[in-house]
Amino acid sequence: MSARWAVVIFPGSNCDRDFVRALRDVLRVEVVEVWHKDSVPEAIDCIAIPGGFSYGDYLRAGALAAMSPVMASVRTHAERGTLVIGVCNGFQVLCEAGLLPGVLTKNDTLRFRCHDVYLRSELNGGPFAGTGLPQGEVLRLPIAHGFGNYYVPPEQRDAIERHVAFRYCDPLGDVSRRANPNGSVDNIAGVTNAAGNVLGMMPHPERAVEALLGGTDGLRILQAMQDWVAGVRAG
């Protein structure tokens, strides 16, 4: 049986429909859309927090969304082990909500950047990689953000090192300064929580699920989540 997904929608979300389409039309799974004033239903296996400009990104990117009613239920789910993936603004929301370490600040180029990047997967199995996405594998995914510069204070770097999910790299997998599009510390493009069931990432897997639009590497992450849920169910 396939996983049951929830996509959370804030006013100002603008990748919500893209996420729903990737799940419903490409992955062909069951999806419920959850409005920010509601709660994520109990019987949900995976939660996606999509990109966009929740609440206009007023105050700070993701800061207001982190306080919204729906996030209480996301937190409960996260503590219970439900898989949560936050992409772009969703990553910012998860950091602001304290479900992930660190913060995302303005790109060091001081500009919004929209283009494809290469990512090296640092995941060693687990819900977002499984067996289909080996450690060290290089993915090509699009980015589109003005605030993707990931920062954690030096004293926390060792602690999060084990939880780095993806790093910006060149096409051959070399993690270089040149490959870093926004100034993120240690080229970090995505991290998980300590328990490993909450992932935040700036690049957009939901935009890379169809060859017609330029690539399908995003499917590998979403499919891993599907497979993980199926595996847990199978016991």
Next chain:
Amino acid sequence: MIRNNEKATTGQGTRGILVTTRIEITPAIVEEHGLTPAEYAYLLEVLGREPTIAELGVFSVMWSEHCSYKHSRPHLATLPTKGPAVLHGPGENAGAVDLGEGWACVFKVESHNHPSAVEPYEGAATGVGGILRDIFAMGARPIALLDALRFGPPDEARNAWIIRGVVHGIADYGNCVGVPVIGGEFSIDPCYTDNCLVNVMAIGVARHEELMTARAEGVGNLLVYYGNATGRDGIHGATFASAELTEDSAEDRPCVQVGDPFMEKKILEATIELIASGRIVALQDMGAAGLTCSSTEMADKGGLGLRMNLDKVPQRAANLTAYELLLSESQERMLAVVRPEDLPLVARILRKWDLDACVVGETTDTGRFVVEHHGTVEANIPLPAICTHVPKPEPVQAAPAALDVRDWTTVDFAAIEWNGLLLAALSSPHFASKRWIYEQYDHQVQTNTVVRPGAGAGVLRIAGWSGLLASTIDGNGLWCMLDPYEGTRCVTAEAARNLVACGARPLAATNNLNFGSPRKPAGSWQFAEAVRGLGDACRALGTPITGGNVSFYNESPRMAVFPTPVVGMVGVIDDPSRLTPATFRNEGDVVVLLGPAATHAGGSRILRDLTGDLVGPAVRIDLAMEKRVQEHVLRLVGDGVLTAATDIADGGLLMALAEMALGSDGGLGCEIDLAADEAPAAALLSEQPSRFVVTCTPGDVESLLALSRDAGVRAVPLGTVRGGVFSIGGVLSLTVYELYEAWEKPL
């Protein structure tokens, strides 16, 4: 928006004044409102009494060029607006065409030239907001933006500031609302130094049955206002400088509005939900002349009247007068006509998006626009007088502009070193890579973008529809300065050629006509000639005009812009597998030129930049030949003969070849040989129309040549696609890497 308001361009101040109703209307006030004595006499005749100051303001904006099209209407009436695909032509918020399978494409272009010249960031941002509202007011979800931008040379600091601000403003607004910018053009010429041109085209899609109109129906229906509250921003450029009108507390009033893309996103989603509910009678956004224009146009189209109570208008400034409330151009505001029994449901949908439904008036059967404020009737005007029976301006004696044109043969081509010429052109802001611009735009949100910006037309898929939608926006002020009639014909053909090159059948067009003053002989003549050319070309190419925008007064005391009609066009790729790239694909492919031989290099952008002169003669077009070549290319695409295709436009064959190399994956270039009897200057730089560069595999060359012969289209093999090298026999020899280095310099 004040784009067509001469006051805005002549730089009169916009001091804020609290206008009371007890103002005596003096000839000076009438003149400040842009009304001629004859127009004012007509106003008195219509009203049968002196107007209140609020009424004077209403007449002033409704009779302005922007709302009434009084100078342009007689010309625009000659444009072809009908065709089998046209669902809604000019007169609605935007045009709509049938894509097949029940889908409609809604599209329009608008300018925000004057605000962008004053405050580039907000000017451009609010321009994006305005055109998006035109699209969703039609019931369509906006799915793409294209921008046509023209500036003075960026080596002048003020121009560089305007360029950066405009790009940043478009990016911030479009990115936040979540509409991808999928294409556009960026052009530099000294003539745009005092008046930049910022034209933005928006495209939306809807099911046929979801399309909405702006025609009110039914007496006693409610006018429901939602979105931002009303402030003093963007009030008509008319000013009150005389002492008796000024209060001591006069404050500066910004004439450029400030955008709020988050509010735009909320009213977009709310509007789409409202229309889906089936409870909206008519809908319009509050753009130019705000509450006045949106309400009166909907009522007049339905042959109705209106009663409005300004006390009910949400306000974000204290002590707004009726004059200010009626004329404010605060952004992100919508006005819907709703039956009384549907109000609760409409209010519930709006509340979901944290928006209030404010009932500000109702429709009547009086045919009059009656406005109350604080218990006083501030306006009582017969609607036809402000909407349809607009006074005609005194005709301007049109006369051609006096031009100082240099003939192309006087350029010293023997002194040209072609390697250096190409590298210099590639690193000039006009031709250099636009990556620094489009990477600031989220061009993939909504996950429909099949062809990303940077090469030729933008191409989108639409989920649930079997075709692909191609779109382009094109202008060329230089061609049109040399000859506005021929230039506009060539621009229109170029837009169609851009679509054809990617394999799309051109469907319909929209336009933005950027000109100087229509009250001057040259401006009046240029405009008339351009519209005549636009109509001719659209008729010949079978692309009706579904809407458009006119921007006059793009001039300062020291210069006017080149006449710059900009044409936006949409087309359909019926079979997605026939989508054809604009860049070299395979080493060894044969490069073929399709179309007539070049005879001169007049109108060349490269020669203009090289000499600083207006280099002629003008480019001219044989529209029958153009149509024949386009149909031939579509046939070749359909037969699967072509591996790539691009059209020849600014920069000539030289730039077409360079761009095919620069956009390729893996640094593919070409080895080209010109015919021995051909002079390189005309062959490489000519911008004459009706020409494509295409590639095919060596095995297909014979059939390509035979098919071309049969179609009566000249086809000349030029050479071969080669890895890494870019050489034109006996003229220039470079590596693709050298081209890339010159081209990829960010501004």
